[in-house]
Amino acid sequence: MYRFLLTPRWWGINVFVLLAIPFCIFMGSWQLSRFEGRVHDSRAATKQAASDRHETAQPLDRMLPVDKATSGRRVSAHGRYGTQLLVPGRQVDGRYGFYVLTLLRTGSGKSLPVVRGWLPGTADAAKAPAPPTGEVTVTGALQASETPGDNGVSAAGGLPAGQTAAISSASLVNLVPDKLYDAWITLDKADSGMKAVPASAPQGTGLDLKAFQNLGYTGEWFVFAGFVVFMWFRLLRREAEAVRDAELGLVPEEETAPATVSAP
Structure with missing residues:
Protein backbone atom coordinates (compact mmCIF):
# COMPACT_ATOMS: atom_id res chain seq x y z
CA MET A 1 0.00 0.00 0.00
CA TYR A 2 2.86 2.34 0.73
CA ARG A 3 4.81 1.75 -2.46
CA PHE A 4 3.90 5.29 -3.48
CA LEU A 5 6.52 6.51 -1.00
CA LEU A 6 9.16 5.42 -3.52
CA THR A 7 7.79 7.62 -6.30
CA PRO A 8 9.80 10.72 -7.30
CA ARG A 9 7.03 12.97 -5.95
CA TRP A 10 7.20 11.45 -2.49
CA TRP A 11 10.98 11.36 -2.54
CA GLY A 12 10.84 15.12 -2.94
CA ILE A 13 8.30 15.48 -0.13
CA ASN A 14 10.31 13.27 2.23
CA VAL A 15 13.58 15.08 1.54
CA PHE A 16 11.89 18.43 2.19
CA VAL A 17 10.46 17.16 5.51
CA LEU A 18 13.81 15.69 6.60
CA LEU A 19 15.49 19.04 5.95
CA ALA A 20 12.72 21.33 7.22
CA ILE A 21 12.26 19.76 10.66
CA PRO A 22 15.92 19.99 11.80
CA PHE A 23 16.13 23.51 10.37
CA CYS A 24 13.06 24.66 12.33
CA ILE A 25 14.35 23.03 15.52
CA PHE A 26 17.78 24.64 15.04
CA MET A 27 16.29 28.10 14.46
CA GLY A 28 13.94 27.72 17.45
CA SER A 29 16.82 26.63 19.68
CA TRP A 30 18.94 29.54 18.44
CA GLN A 31 16.21 32.08 19.21
CA LEU A 32 15.72 30.49 22.64
CA SER A 33 19.45 30.78 23.33
CA ARG A 34 19.31 34.47 22.43
CA PHE A 35 16.44 35.00 24.86
CA GLU A 36 18.30 33.13 27.60
CA GLY A 37 21.37 35.23 26.86
CA ARG A 38 19.37 38.43 27.31
CA VAL A 39 17.96 37.10 30.60
CA HIS A 40 21.50 36.35 31.78
CA ASP A 41 22.70 39.81 30.70
CA SER A 42 19.76 41.42 32.52
CA ARG A 43 20.53 39.57 35.76
CA ALA A 44 24.23 40.36 35.44
CA ALA A 45 23.45 44.05 34.81
CA THR A 46 21.17 44.16 37.87
CA LYS A 47 23.86 42.63 40.07
CA GLN A 48 26.47 44.95 38.59
CA ALA A 49 24.30 48.01 39.23
CA ALA A 50 23.85 46.96 42.87
CA SER A 51 27.59 46.54 43.37
CA ASP A 52 28.44 49.71 41.43
CA ARG A 53 26.64 51.87 43.98
CA HIS A 54 29.09 50.77 46.68
CA GLU A 55 32.36 50.58 44.74
CA THR A 56 35.08 53.20 44.83
CA ALA A 57 34.79 55.72 42.01
CA GLN A 58 37.43 55.32 39.30
CA PRO A 59 38.97 58.13 37.23
CA LEU A 60 36.90 58.81 34.13
CA ASP A 61 39.64 58.11 31.59
CA ARG A 62 40.18 54.58 32.97
CA MET A 63 36.59 53.62 32.17
CA LEU A 64 36.47 54.78 28.56
CA PRO A 65 35.21 53.83 26.06
CA VAL A 66 31.83 52.95 27.51
CA ASP A 67 30.72 49.36 26.98
CA LYS A 68 28.63 46.75 28.80
CA ALA A 69 31.43 46.23 31.32
CA THR A 70 31.88 49.91 32.21
CA SER A 71 28.35 51.28 31.78
CA ALA A 201 21.14 49.47 32.19
CA PRO A 202 23.57 49.05 29.28
CA GLN A 203 21.90 48.81 25.89
CA GLY A 204 20.99 45.24 24.98
CA THR A 205 21.04 43.90 28.56
CA GLY A 206 17.43 44.51 29.58
CA LEU A 207 14.34 42.34 29.07
CA ASP A 208 13.00 44.67 26.41
CA LEU A 209 10.74 44.09 23.41
CA LYS A 210 13.57 42.48 21.44
CA ALA A 211 14.06 39.87 24.16
CA PHE A 212 10.40 38.82 24.07
CA GLN A 213 10.51 38.87 20.26
CA ASN A 214 13.22 36.21 20.51
CA LEU A 215 10.93 34.18 22.77
CA GLY A 216 8.04 34.60 20.33
CA TYR A 217 10.20 33.52 17.39
CA THR A 218 11.21 30.44 19.39
CA GLY A 219 7.58 29.38 19.64
CA GLU A 220 6.96 30.11 15.96
CA TRP A 221 9.84 27.92 14.76
CA PHE A 222 8.74 24.99 16.93
CA VAL A 223 5.17 25.42 15.67
CA PHE A 224 6.50 25.36 12.09
CA ALA A 225 8.27 22.07 12.85
CA GLY A 226 5.06 20.57 14.22
CA PHE A 227 3.10 21.86 11.22
CA VAL A 228 5.52 20.18 8.80
CA VAL A 229 5.07 16.84 10.61
CA PHE A 230 1.28 17.28 10.69
CA MET A 231 1.06 18.02 6.94
CA TRP A 232 3.33 15.07 6.11
CA PHE A 233 1.09 12.65 8.02
CA ARG A 234 -2.01 14.21 6.46
CA LEU A 235 -0.65 13.82 2.92
CA LEU A 236 0.47 10.27 3.73
CA ARG A 237 -2.98 9.34 5.02
CA ARG A 238 -4.79 10.82 2.02
CA GLU A 239 -2.45 9.05 -0.41
CA ALA A 240 -2.82 5.73 1.45
CA GLU A 241 -6.63 6.04 1.47
CA ALA A 242 -6.63 6.79 -2.25
CA VAL A 243 -4.50 3.70 -2.97
CA ARG A 244 -6.73 1.53 -0.76
CA ASP A 245 -9.89 2.79 -2.46
CA ALA A 246 -8.38 2.09 -5.85
CA GLU A 247 -7.45 -1.47 -4.83
CA LEU A 248 -11.00 -2.07 -3.58
CA GLY A 249 -12.52 -0.52 -6.66
CA LEU A 250 -14.06 2.25 -4.62
CA VAL A 251 -13.40 4.99 -7.15
CA PRO A 252 -16.00 7.58 -8.07
CA GLU A 253 -17.74 6.81 -11.33
CA GLU A 254 -17.36 9.33 -14.11
CA GLU A 255 -20.50 11.19 -14.92
CA THR A 256 -22.17 9.89 -18.05
CA ALA A 257 -22.46 12.46 -20.80
CA PRO A 258 -26.08 13.33 -21.71
CA ALA A 259 -27.35 11.42 -24.74
CA THR A 260 -27.85 13.39 -27.92
CA VAL A 261 -31.28 13.27 -29.54
CA SER A 262 -31.08 12.37 -33.23
CA ALA A 263 -33.21 14.24 -35.64
CA PRO A 264 -36.17 12.38 -37.06
Missing part, protein backbone atom coordinates in the same frame (compact mmCIF):
# COMPACT_ATOMS: atom_id res chain seq x y z
CA GLY A 72 26.90 52.13 35.18
CA ARG A 73 30.28 52.07 36.94
CA ARG A 74 31.05 54.90 39.35
CA VAL A 75 33.56 57.40 37.99
CA SER A 76 34.92 60.74 39.10
CA ALA A 77 35.98 63.77 37.08
CA HIS A 78 37.45 67.16 37.95
CA GLY A 79 36.92 70.49 36.24
CA ARG A 80 34.71 73.54 35.95
CA TYR A 81 31.07 73.69 34.95
CA GLY A 82 30.26 75.50 31.72
CA THR A 83 27.28 75.47 29.38
CA GLN A 84 23.98 74.25 30.83
CA LEU A 85 21.18 72.60 28.82
CA LEU A 86 17.80 71.08 29.59
CA VAL A 87 16.61 67.65 28.46
CA PRO A 88 12.79 67.72 28.35
CA GLY A 89 10.30 64.87 28.48
CA ARG A 90 12.18 62.60 30.89
CA GLN A 91 10.40 60.35 33.36
CA VAL A 92 11.56 59.56 36.90
CA ASP A 93 9.43 57.58 39.37
CA GLY A 94 6.47 57.69 37.01
CA ARG A 95 6.47 61.49 36.67
CA TYR A 96 7.51 63.57 33.68
CA GLY A 97 9.96 66.40 33.93
CA PHE A 98 13.38 67.35 32.62
CA TYR A 99 17.05 66.71 33.24
CA VAL A 100 19.44 69.52 34.07
CA LEU A 101 22.53 68.82 31.99
CA THR A 102 25.74 70.80 32.53
CA LEU A 103 29.03 70.39 30.69
CA LEU A 104 32.07 69.86 32.90
CA ARG A 105 35.23 71.24 31.30
CA THR A 106 38.05 68.93 32.36
CA GLY A 107 41.79 69.34 32.26
CA SER A 108 42.00 67.13 29.16
CA GLY A 109 40.44 69.89 27.06
CA LYS A 110 37.20 67.94 26.63
CA SER A 111 33.85 68.53 28.27
CA LEU A 112 31.87 65.82 30.03
CA PRO A 113 28.04 66.04 30.02
CA VAL A 114 26.86 65.78 33.62
CA VAL A 115 23.20 65.24 34.57
CA ARG A 116 23.05 67.15 37.84
CA GLY A 117 19.45 66.14 38.56
CA TRP A 118 15.79 66.01 37.51
CA LEU A 119 12.96 68.48 38.05
CA PRO A 120 9.22 67.92 37.48
CA GLY A 121 7.11 69.82 34.98
CA THR A 122 7.86 71.56 31.72
CA ALA A 123 11.47 72.36 30.91
CA ASP A 124 12.17 75.91 32.04
CA ALA A 125 15.64 77.39 32.38
CA ALA A 126 14.41 79.62 35.22
CA LYS A 127 13.66 76.52 37.33
CA ALA A 128 17.09 74.97 36.81
CA PRO A 129 19.59 75.82 39.58
CA ALA A 130 22.84 77.35 38.42
CA PRO A 131 25.87 75.05 38.62
CA PRO A 132 28.51 75.50 41.33
CA THR A 133 31.33 77.87 40.46
CA GLY A 134 35.02 77.16 40.63
CA GLU A 135 36.80 73.80 40.54
CA VAL A 136 34.59 70.83 41.35
CA THR A 137 34.98 67.06 41.53
CA VAL A 138 31.91 65.11 40.48
CA THR A 139 31.08 61.46 41.09
CA GLY A 140 28.40 59.49 39.32
CA ALA A 141 27.41 56.56 37.12
CA LEU A 142 29.00 56.38 33.69
CA GLN A 143 26.54 56.16 30.80
CA ALA A 144 26.87 55.63 27.05
CA SER A 145 25.68 58.24 24.59
CA GLU A 146 21.96 57.93 24.01
CA THR A 147 20.26 56.92 20.78
CA PRO A 148 16.86 58.42 19.87
CA GLY A 149 14.12 55.86 20.45
CA ASP A 150 15.88 54.05 23.30
CA ASN A 151 14.83 54.30 26.97
CA GLY A 152 12.31 57.04 26.28
CA VAL A 153 14.77 59.22 24.35
CA SER A 154 12.81 61.48 22.03
CA ALA A 155 13.69 61.77 18.36
CA ALA A 156 11.79 65.04 17.98
CA GLY A 157 13.59 68.06 16.66
CA GLY A 158 12.87 71.77 16.72
CA LEU A 159 13.42 72.19 20.46
CA PRO A 160 13.88 75.70 21.90
CA ALA A 161 17.38 77.06 22.34
CA GLY A 162 19.15 75.60 25.35
CA GLN A 163 17.44 72.20 25.09
CA THR A 164 18.45 68.84 23.65
CA ALA A 165 16.43 65.67 23.10
CA ALA A 166 19.30 63.18 23.50
CA ILE A 167 22.42 63.18 25.64
CA SER A 168 25.01 62.23 23.06
CA SER A 169 28.09 63.79 21.53
CA ALA A 170 26.43 63.60 18.11
CA SER A 171 23.54 65.78 19.31
CA LEU A 172 25.49 68.16 21.55
CA VAL A 173 28.23 68.91 19.00
CA ASN A 174 25.68 71.02 17.11
CA LEU A 175 24.75 72.99 20.24
CA VAL A 176 28.04 73.74 21.99
CA PRO A 177 31.55 74.58 20.79
CA ASP A 178 33.24 72.22 23.26
CA LYS A 179 35.09 69.03 22.40
CA LEU A 180 33.01 66.31 24.03
CA TYR A 181 33.50 62.91 25.58
CA ASP A 182 31.42 60.19 23.96
CA ALA A 183 29.85 59.49 27.36
CA TRP A 184 28.02 61.20 30.21
CA ILE A 185 27.43 60.69 33.91
CA THR A 186 24.49 61.05 36.26
CA LEU A 187 25.45 62.28 39.72
CA ASP A 188 25.09 60.04 42.74
CA LYS A 189 23.56 62.95 44.63
CA ALA A 190 21.65 65.61 42.76
CA ASP A 191 22.46 69.31 43.25
CA SER A 192 20.28 71.99 44.84
CA GLY A 193 17.06 70.14 45.67
CA MET A 194 16.84 68.25 42.40
CA LYS A 195 16.20 64.51 42.25
CA ALA A 196 19.05 62.20 41.28
CA VAL A 197 18.57 60.43 37.95
CA PRO A 198 19.09 56.66 38.28
CA ALA A 199 21.56 55.03 35.93
CA SER A 200 20.06 52.99 33.11
